[in-house]
Amino acid sequence: MGLYHYLSLGALLFVIGLFGALTRRNIIGILMSVELMFNAANINLVAFNRFLHFKEVWGQGIVLFIIAVAAAEVVVGLALVLAIYRNLNTVYVEKFDLLKG
Amino acid sequence: MLEQLVFYGLSVVILASALGVVLLRHVLHSALLLGLCLAGVAGLFASLGADFLFASQILIYVGGIAVLILFVVLLSGRASDFVLKQVNEQWMAALLVSGIIFGGLYHIFGSTQRSPAQDNLAPTTFSLGKLLLGDFSIPFELISVILLASLLGAVLFSRGDS
Incomplete structure (x- = not known):
């Protein structure tokens, strides 16, 4: 198992998440797809750390920060989703058109 | 194996x-x-x-x-979510964009090494702690501000109208 295998898995996961973020109508589905993309980046960072800089743990430290920021992002995002759902009574993104004039 | x-x-x-x-x-x-x-x-x-x-x-x-x-x-x-379509109309364009991006990524990483890594597995907790409180100490403090802000934001947005 070389770096190539881990990078291809990360790229596939990123592309799947990107496709989901572009096509899901449900805003919770979009948030979940963004989480998939974060995880693809984390796999890449840990794999680079293991294969290229195995004496240091810089990559793993950055992954810890990404996990913390992703947790914060999800908390605020889901609170916003609930607030929008209370006001507009829908979770589909094409209905979020209050600014459309 | x-x-x-x-x-x-x-x-x-x-x-x-x-x-x-x-x-x-x-x-x-x-x-x-x-x-x-x-x-x-x-x-x-x-x-x-x-x-x-x-x-x-x-x-x-x-x-x-x-x-x-x-x-x-x-x-x-809602109950009507189970019968509604969950994918928007642009899914073919999204598939095209995703395929092109994967092609670009493959072009970049396709030539990386396929050999296994050196065998030097050791517990990382000690070195991660030293990293977080040494070189990463300023981001480590900033992340606590971010977590506090997200906590306040979540409370603010999810509070009912009162």
């Missing part, structure tokens, strides 16, 4: 559950499969020798984020 088995098994779990997250019509199934996918990524971290990240991925992602998403799915659904 065991390494190949672990990697390909975890890859199948991760990619299949990620496809389920993206494609399934029922968003509750998507949220449950997201938990499975994150657990698979945690197993991949363990096979890469990142033991502390394995634990924090399980604790934060599987135990925190996936459960939080499940709560919001349960709070914001």
Whole structure:
């Protein structure tokens, strides 16, 4: 198992998440797809750390920060989703058109 | 041999559950499969020798984020969601964009090494702690401000009209 295998898995996961973020109508589905993309980046960072800089743990430290920021992002995002759902009574993104004039 | 088995098994779990997250019509199934996918990524971290990240991925992602998403799915659904289409009309363009981006990424990483890594597995918790309180000390303090701000933001947005 070389770096190539881990990078291809990360790229596939990123592309799947990107496709989901572009096509899901449900805003919770979009948030979940963004989480998939974060995880693809984390796999890449840990794999680079293991294969290229195995004496240091810089990559793993950055992954810890990404996990913390992703947790914060999800908390605020889901609170916003609930607030929008209370006001507009829908979770589909094409209905979020209050600014459309 | 065991390494190949672990990697390909975890890859199948991760990619299949990620496809389920993206494609399934029922968003509750998507949220449950997201938990499975994150657990698979945690197993991949363990096979890469990142033991502390394995634990924090399980604790934060599987135990925190996936459960939080499940709560919001349960709070914001309707019965009509099960019959509505969950994918918008531009899915072919999105497929094209995703394919082009994967092609570009493959062009970049296609020539990287395929040989296994050196065998130097050691517990990483000690060196991660030294890194966080040494070179990363300023980002480490900033992340606490971000977490506090997100806590306040979540309370502010989810408070009812009062």
